[in-house]
Amino acid sequence: MSRLTITLDDSLHQALKEASARQGRSIAKIIEEGLLLRGIKPVESARHLVARARLQSRLSEEDAVNLAVEETRAERKSERAA
Secondary structure, rough: OOOOOOOOOOOHHHHHHHHHHHHHOOOOHHHHHHHHOOOOOOOOHHHHHHHHHHHHHHHOHHHHHHHHHHHHHHHHHHHHOO
């Protein structure tokens, strides 16, 4: 298991410690759960998701890449317009 050092605002760190005590869970578990909820997943999980999506979409790899590029560009364009 890897270790990570982060810097938090004092009030956020205090809130995290209090939540940990209230819930009876470690700070590490709370942070890990938060990352997973934000869609940050291990590489194997992402590979599995992509493989399932490819099977269900019935797109060739080239078509899937082209669609992903088109959607990414459209999203970036809408973010710039906002």
